[in-house]
Amino acid sequence: MANKPEVDYSLYLVTGRDLLPPGKAIQSIQGGVTLVQVREKTADTGEFLEIARQSKVVCRKYNVPIFINDRIDIALAIGADGVHLGQTDMPVSVARALLPPNTIIGVTVNTREHVRKAVADGADYVGMGPVWGTTTKNVLSPLVGPRGVAKMLEELEGTDVKAVAIAGIKSSNTLHLLHGSVSKSGRALDGVAVVSDIVASTDPRAASARISSTVNAFKTRQQPSGHQFSMTNPVTERPHNPETLKELVGETLTFIKKFSPLVHQITNNVVTNQSANATLALGASPIMATSPEEMEDLSKAIGALLVNFGTIKDLDGMLEAGRNANINRKPIVFDPVGVGATSFRRSSANELLNTWQATVIKGNAGELAALANSSEVKARGVDSVGSGFANPAQFVRDLARAERCVVVLTGAIDWVSDGHTVVKLSNGHPLLGDITGSGCMVGTTVATFCGGMSMSAIARLSENTPEDGWLTRGDMLVAAVGGVLAVTVASELAAVREDVKGSGTFLPALIDELGKLTPETLAKYAKLEVVS
Structure with a gap:
């Protein structure tokens, strides 16, 4: 039996006569296209055959494999390298019997069940989607988003079946897709x-080159096992032990005061004022903007973005803000306040997380349980009900891996994980529970620390630094730990002041103590433990 050809699926171009004439096809291959599929849904057989023959000439010139969509007869007639079959097309077994044994066969999949069947049927690769909406094809199947792709990839673990994602993919969202579409155990696209x-x-050559460079950079930074759980960027990578974490948190506070990052906050109207004051106290600059029309310009100037949907308004602004933050590789902190309270909140959270990639997700036990579809903890409005998770360290690690971000679980004990390292934080004071929006303030301080970390990392890079495959720059686990410590340590210092008589005097004292924090103060009072 002849060996099947080695195929590089990195940049898979799907085209046809009405979409890309031969001249542009050559340019796209020169830009980095590694595989071409000819898809002709309206041409008659004679036209399709001629188009396929011309396309093969171009592909052979550049040693790029050519696949045919659906039509086994056309594939046989031109000696194509492979075919791609939809869910309603010819079964894989029949196609395999008709085609030469070295022919690659791919199948469109939309669910985990589709993937399992494709593997059982002997498919060589699967096309997962539709990821997002598209204008080039009438999409009948449900949109899966990057998180849906990640779940489907779990079905390929332990197999040699390859996977590509399709629909709505552009240079502006490719990195988000690649980063977000990784299974919990590390299977990537x-x-x-x-x-x-x-x-x-x-300019198809330039368009191809933009996407190709992103895919190649992402693949280059993957570990040999094919995944990278940690959000730690190599620019600032240092060991995550207690003493080093304290040192790095202190450095980040210094960065905040030095760079004064602009922290864009779309937050609930209950806490806007105190969130702005907390940002200022740490040395950063707040901006509370919600109009979708502003987001493209704002995303270029900010250090970080906070999306807090406590009062669940301005959803369009949240979508645009996050999308543009990803494009400009700015960290995003998502605070899904009360996400378990209503179906609207749950669907909104799902839409947001499939539109853009969060850098940090911060919530209490009830909120994070709802996000993870866990029944272990129940939510009541914005609060949690019950004794909490039996194993919070494992929960935050698993959720961080599933969501491909840092996760902060707040409570009497705070837990932070990047999917690899778990940090237990034991600071805080009961008075935090007696004021409105203390949890939202943690989201603000985490975003502020993320902004400081990001800006410091960018400042160390040349303007000509090539694409590095990272969605954000800087050690975001450290930033999240720093943001939590800022509020909890400040709360302990504020609570013991003589002028604090209760919750009414505690809040302004808390803002005061945030403003007085130093690296030395954080290191002295921080109670943290790295959990193996």
Whole structure:
């Protein structure tokens, strides 16, 4: 039996006569396309055959494999390297019997069950999607988003079946897709299938090069096992032990005061004023903007973005803010306040997390349990009910791996994880529970520390630094730990002041103590433990 050809799925171009004439096809391959699929849904057999023959000539010139969509007869006639079958097309077993044994066969999948069947049927690769909406194809299947792709990838663990994602993929969202579409145990995509971002471009070579560089950079930074749980960026990578964490948190506070990052906050109207004051106290600059029209410009100037949907308004602004923050690789802190309270909040959270990639997700036990679809902890409005998670360290580690971000679980004990390291934080004072929005303030301080960390990392890089495959720069586990410590340590210092008589005097004292924090104070009072 002849060996099947080695195929690089990194940048998989899906095209046809009406989308990309031969001249542009050559340019797209020169830009980095590694595989071409010819898809002709309206051409008759004679036209399709001629188009396929011309496309093969171009692909052979550049040693790029050519696949045919659906039509086994056309694939046989031109000697194509592979075919791609939809869920309603010819079964894999029949196609395999008709085609030469070295032919690659791919299958479109939309659910985990589809993936399992494709593997059982002997498919060589699967096309997962539709990820997002697209104008180039009438999408009938539900949109899966990067998080849905990640779940489907779990079905490929332990197999040699390759995977690409398709639909709505552009240079502006490729890195988010690659980063967010990784299973909990580390199975990542082998490539992305692109249509309109290349074929509709006036410069397909440049369009292909933009996506190709992103895919290659992401693959380069993956560990040998094919995954990278930690959000730690190599620019600032240092061991995560208690003493080093304290040192790094102190350095980040210094960065905040030095760079005064602009922290964009779309937050609930209950806490806007105190969130702004907390940001100022730490040395950063707050901006509370919600209009979608502002987000493209703002995202270029900010150090970090906080999305807190406590009063669940301005959803369009949240979507645009996060999308543009990802494009500009700015950290995003998501605070899903009361996400378990209503179906609208749950669906909104899902839409947000499939539209952009969060850097940090921060919530109490009830909120994070709802986000993880866990029944271990119940939510009541914005509060949690019950004794908490039996194993909070494992919970935050698992959720961080599933969501591909740092997770902060707040409570009497705070837990922070990047999917690898788990940090237990034991600071805080009961008076925090007696004021409105103390949890929201933690979201603000985490975003502020993320902004300081990001800006310090960017300042160390040359303007000509090539694409590095990271969605944000800087050690965001450290930033999250720093943001939590800022509020909890300040609360302990504020509570013992002589002028604090109760919750009414505690809040302004808390803001005062946030403003007085120093690296030395944080290191002295921080109670943290790295959990193995």
